[in-house]
Structure formats: structure tokens, C-alpha cells
Amino acid sequence: MYKLASVWGLKFKLLYILYAMNTQTEALRQYFQSGATQPFAFRLLQLNRLKQLVLDNEQALYKALHADLKKTDEDAWATEVGFFLSELNYTIEHLKGWMQPKSVPTNLVNMPSSSFTIQEPLGVVCIIAPWNYPFQLLFTPLIGAIAGGNCAVLKPSEFAPATAAVMRRIIGDLFPENYILFLEGDGAQVLPPLLTENRFDHIFYTGSTMVGKIIYKLAAEHLVPVTLELGGKSPAVICDDANLRVAARRLANPKFSNCGQMCIAPDYILVPHHLRDELIKELIIAIQKFYGADAESSEHYGKIINDKQWLRLTSYLGDGEIVYGGKSNREKLFIEPTIMVGVQPDAKIMQDEIFGPILPILTYASKEEALAIIQKNPNPLAFYVFTENKADEDYWLTNVPSGGACVNNATMHITNHDLPFGGRGFSGTGGYHGKLSFDTFTHTKSVLKTPTWIDPGFKYPPYKGKGWLLKRLIG
Ligand code: NAD
DSSP: OOHHHHHHHHHHHHHHHHHHHHHHHHHHHHHHHHTTTOSSSHHHHHHHHHHHHHHTTTHHHHHHHHHHHHHOOHHHHIIHHHHHHHHHHHHHHHHHHSSSSSEEOGGGGGTEEEEEEEEEEEEOEOOOOOOSSSSSSHHHHHHHHHTOOOEEEEEETTOOOHHHHHHHHHHHHHHHHHTTEEOSSHHHHHHHHHHHSSOOOOEEESSSSHHHHHHHHHEEEETOOOEEEEEOOEEEETTTTOOOHHHHHHHHHHHHHGGGOOOOOOEEEEGGGGGGHHHEEEEHHHHHHHHSSSSSOOTTTTOOOHHHHHHHHGGGSSEEEEEOOOEETTTHHHHEEEEESSSOOGGGTTTOOSSSEEEEEEESSSSSHHHHHHHOOOSEEEEEEEOOHHHHHHHHHHOOOOEEESSSSSSGGGGGGGBBBOGGGGEOOOOOTTHOOOOTTTTEEEEEEEOSSOOOGGSSOOOOTOOOHHHHHOO
């Protein structure tokens, strides 16, 4: 009897949440249709207010990011708050120019018309974020949504609750709920009804490929355009002539920063047989410089987000021979920076996106052999090659279709506003950052403007006898 009552209680609660969500999204739609969000002055004001309130909450964000992921203030600045502010400043600086109509040439048959494009706001958009950079990955797309003149629903991850609480306060203090709505909860419960019962004008999703498929299907029901920022296995290839010391430092940094819980962290390394031990030696030097010999006691080393992820990650530790690290502590959600060799290409760790501080090093005898391993997980989000040789660089960039890539570097392409960021195929669709964020959250509308002072008769039927002229004008 009690069980039955609690099932009905849950059902009633869900129905109520659904009703409330639908009413709220309807209010967003009405606010968008009022035109209030569209003027340049309005957009600029909101971006500046957002900047100020984030700066006012900087310390609170650091505290929250430490509670959720044990990030240091400096790390939280570089990868979350500072990253966001850099995007915001860039957008504030360029927004006016981006909003101007762009003139394009007009073809002969339409002369003397003029042609131009305008960036039209999309309407009401939904932004869904994961937990690994919980602030940056929700608020950076928001910059694009506001700059584009839209209303937005923001859905943070339920697994970074301290950061979500600060973001909720910022959004609640700044924006009315009919402009930017902060919607929390278990994604699997909240999002399917939200996306089924409401038609958004765009869904911007960042998260796993598995959930990305669910979101894509839900969006398809209403033909809603999507941006999918997904994950995958991003490989790093070391060539014969690579500078191993530099490569080790540049790979170890993103692999163990945030405990490897980074979408573009190098997932595994492919190295020629004869360079393997030298590379491992350099990786160990780098790890110990970053976190000391005992990462568990290092204040600079993060933690795994939760028990579920800790269990998943520690289950990979038997997939090869551990040559460095391997220690773990469930209570502290700690996994030591770990290097593994002897991993078979078909082991579980080579099928899943690792998304943690375990680094398999695989060796190869020929480019073809290395390429075949990479091709088991096509379209990585990022690809890294370390070489001084232009022919090798070209070979790898041409043969590994990926979202983005670095030569002699790893992950840093994400920091350049002028480089679009996004995946392809299995690692995502669409992109953002810099101007592309504005383009993603607007529609490029083509306009042809024709004067009325001239209206030549040859453009109208009957066309008999005018074929030669039409061929000239259109051909
Ligand atoms: P996730 O897919 O589990 O969750 C992301 C969001 O989806 C959360 O807000 C969650 O509430 C929601 N969600 C979860 N299950 C759902 C369901 N069944 N139906 C509807 N919504 C659901 O991802 P995560 O574990 O939070 O993040 C890790 C993944 O995100 C990794 O694969 C990583 O590579 C990827 N990622 C990609 C990028 C990028 O920019 N491409 C950035 C960060 C993380």
C-alpha cells in the first residue's frame, strides 16, 4: 500500500514538473516573440552584466569547483572562469560587427538588385552541459545564445552540484525566468519530456556520445537543429623524429589535468617500438614535476567526479601492465596518474573513451599499423601528432579525420577564438567558440532586395523567343 502511494506520489511529482516546465518554456517563447532580446544594446547589456556577476562570484566558483572536482584556483581560472571571460570579452568586442548585414555580389539575372545576409536570432534554445568543466561548458555556449538574441533554457549536470548551485544563483540574480531559465535535475528524467513536449529552435548538447544519440533522436521528432559536442578516443601519435621531452610534457599535462576528465585529453599514445621506454621515462619525469612522487597528497592533483566513474576507471587497471602509478583510493575518489603498456587493441580500455588518468602506450612498427588502431574508433574529437617532418605531419593530418588537431601540441587548439571547436561524426556535429558561437546561435538569412523603378518584360512569360537571352543571363 505504502509502495503504491509512493509510486503515485512520484508520478504526480513528475506530472507537476512537466506542467511547470511547459508553462515556463511557453513564457520564454512569448518573451522572445516580444522582440525584447533582439536589439544590440540589450544583448550587450546582458553580456556585460553576466561578466560582472561572474567576476563578483569568482571566489564562490573556485570553492565550488574545488568541492566538485578538487580543482585549484589557478586551474579553475585557466580552464573555467578565465576561459569563459576570454570568450565573453571577444564576443563583446566583435558583436556589433557580427550583427551587421553582410553585402554579397548579385548575379546578372537579378540586376539591379542588391544581395545581403542577416544573422537572425533562432528563438528559444536549450543548452545541456556535462560535469567535467561544469561552469565553462554551460556558460560559454550561453554567451553565443545571448549574443545571438535568443532566450535559453540551461540544463547543468546533476553531478557537479556545488558549481550548479553557484550558477543557479548567478542566473537567478541576473535574468528573469522568461529570458534565461535554469533547469536542474536528473537528465534522463527531465530532458526527454522537456524536449518532447516543447519545440526548441536549437539544442546545444555537450556530453557523451551515448546520450548524444538520445538527444539527437528527441530533436529529430520536431526537426530541431542540433549542435552535438561529444566525446571519443583522441589518439596521440609520436613519430620517429619527435622531440620526446616536449611531447611527454605536452601530453602529460592535459592527460592528468582534471584527472584526465577532459573531452580532448589524449586518450592513448602510439609510439614506435624503439622509442617507447624513452617516452615513458620522460612522461614519468613530467608527472612527478607536476604532482610530485605522491600525487595522492598533491593539492594540484584533482579527483574523480564520483564513485560510478571511479569504479569504471579502476576496472581498466587490469587491461595491461602498469609501468607507473596504479594506486587508487575509493574513499578519496583518487586514481594515481597511471601509464600502461602491453594493452591489446581490442581490450575494453581501447574500446571505451577512458576519460580518466590512465594512459595506455601502444607501439607500432609501421604507419599503416598505427592507423589501423586509430580507425577502430573513427572520427576522434581531437588528434595529436608529434613530428618535425612536414611529410609525416601531412600524412597524419590527411589520414585521420578528426574534429580538431594539433601538431607538436595537445588540446591547446581549444584556446584560439579563431579556430572553430567541435567534432565530426561520432565525436559530434556543428561547433562553437569565437564567431562560430554567434553563427551557431543565429540563422544566416539570405535577402535579395530589388528596386521597382525598372521591371523588364523579358523576365515574364511567355518565354518563347527569349530563350537566347535567358541562357545568357542565367548561364
Ligand atoms: P552525459 O552524456 O552523461 O551527460 C551530459 C548531460 O546529459 C547532463 O546534463 C545529463 O544530465 C544529461 N543526460 C544524462 N543522461 C541522459 C539521458 N538518458 N537522457 C537525456 N539526458 C541525459 O555526459 P557526462 O558524463 O556528464 O560527460 C562526459 C562526456 O562528455 C564524455 O564523453 C566527454 O568526452 C563529453 N564531453 C564532450 C565535450 C566536448 O566539447 N565535445 C566537452 C566535455 C565533455
